[in-house]
Amino acid sequence: MCECLYSWRMTGKQFTSVWIREPRKATSPGRSREEIVRAAVEMLDGEGLGGLSMRKLGARLSAGATSLYWYVANKDELLELAYDEVWAEMTVPDPDRVGWRDSASALAYSMRRVVLRHPWSADLIGRLPALGPHAMGVADRMRKMFRAAGFTGVDIDFANATLTAYVFGMTIPEIAWNTAMGDQGYDAGEMRAAVAKAAADHPDMLERINMAGYDDPQAMREMCFDFGLVSVLDGLERRLAT
Amino acid sequence: MCECLYSWRMTGKQFTSVWIREPRKATSPGRSREEIVRAAVEMLDGEGLGGLSMRKLGARLSAGATSLYWYVANKDELLELAYDEVWAEMTVPDPDRVGWRDSASALAYSMRRVVLRHPWSADLIGRLPALGPHAMGVADRMRKMFRAAGFTGVDIDFANATLTAYVFGMTIPEIAWNTAMGDQGYDAGEMRAAVAKAAADHPDMLERINMAGYDDPQAMREMCFDFGLVSVLDGLERRLAT
DNA sequence: AGTGAACTCGAACACTGTACGAGACCCCCG
DNA sequence: CGGGGGTCTCGTACAGTGTTCGAGTTCACT
Secondary structure, rough: OOEEEEEOOOOOOOOOOOOOOOOOOOOOOOOHHHHHHHHHHHHHHOOOOHOOOHHHHHOOOOOHHHHHHHHOOOHHHHHHHHHHHHOOOOOOOOOHHHOOHHHHHHHHHHHHHHHHOOOHHOOOOOOOOOOOOOHHHHHHHHHHHHHHHHOOOOHHHHHHHHHHHHHHHHHHHHHHHHHHHHHHOOOHHHHHHHHHHHHHOOOOHHHOOOOOOOOOOHHHHHHHHHHHHHHHHHHHHHHHOO | OOOOOEEEEEOOOOOOOOOOOOOOOOOOOOOOOOHHHHHHHHHHHHOOHHOOOHHHHHHHHOOHHHHHOOOOOHHHHHHHHHHHHHHHOOOOOOOOHHHHHHHHHHHHHHHHHHHHHHHHHOOOOOOOOOHHHHHHHHHHHHHHHHHHHHHHHHHHHHHHHHHHHHHHHHHHHHHHHHHHHOOOOOOOHHHHHHHHHHOOOHHHHHHHOOOOOOHHHHHHHHHHHHHHHHHHHHHHHHHOOO
């Protein structure tokens, strides 16, 4: 499963990001950066992170592989651009209308849904800088939300980081699981047996595996997410009390 | 920054893991699987995930590149093996002696430290199945811990997942930041200016960037981690009250 | 008509993981 | 002593990857 491989190129480059570099003067020709990013997102949605290659993306746009490099400096830069599109789909309800807790809760669920919808983004979260306009927008609204809740100073950012860490920390493995299982049909019994084998030395773990609910992991994970979210929000609320 | 690239091979393979497959009969020749994994971990520690290639690893062991495939089916499998070594370094104090809360807290800090020590593992967390003996051991001890705390049934696993999600969700971006900054000297002022540019449209975000503490991100992140951890543990404690 | 910028892209480079098959070693059995 | 036959090594080759380079094309404007 999880047939993945990564690589960090170790070129000692400067800290850069598409959002920081001076953008190329827009000239709106036939091909545009927007069009390229859109096609990239489609390709990523359809084939996953490994399914996107510059050559294939070029072919999809009826262009030579290396033509894209006119609009985009890097593949990484392209990924940054695509990544920001994902943030555009996350919604933060107005805390002044629904209260900060409901707002935070809705945001958490929105984040989870969006990432599940674009599984490739899970591999980018926390690894690519989220400095794009959409990511900034979400961060900004989150700050307002936690400020409305009563947090002040650095605590606003701490609360922010805590909630984000929880949501993504919970969702990332969920996606890995989904894609591993989604490749071919998922057989609960077979799966259980496989994991049981790995847990053979730990009777306590075996008990867990044989527990009710293991057969419907979808529902289980939803319950788990909610349990954790309520806990995190309770914990944050407690910070406000003192 | 973050000059990374990933790829998911899309071969529709079966769900497998080193820990599930029947292991090759051990014959202890000159080269051994243990030795290979040890060398791989060293290489990963030194050069990061992208610094490990089968050819280079082979060269380090004075072996041909493809010789390793006798001991290891895949690069992924090798990574699974290396990954499990990381779990071996995480410690869970006995909850019966120090109480579940201190035990959980110490574990969280231990996890963070270990992952920071092996930054490459952050790219594997939640993506590779953690079914190795060491990962199982930690999971087992965590179950005991939360059971000792008073959780029952699925709540044990929910609490487990919540804490893990928080710790890793907090630590993963921390590492991305570290490696991006570590490549060359980190200049606080320059960095601040760069991010400020990205946040130009959000005065609230700018306020954050100009806040005290932004110059010592190391200390800041430690405080942040603690803030979130206390919140999460408070939230979990609250689940016990009802 | 000429100039220079905007843009395209084929070829090449240096990598990657890994399948395959030929060979080397060595132990054991006849 | 003469072979198997398993264990193990590894050179070669293949199909990819991101990216650089430089030559070529198109086109608007002077």
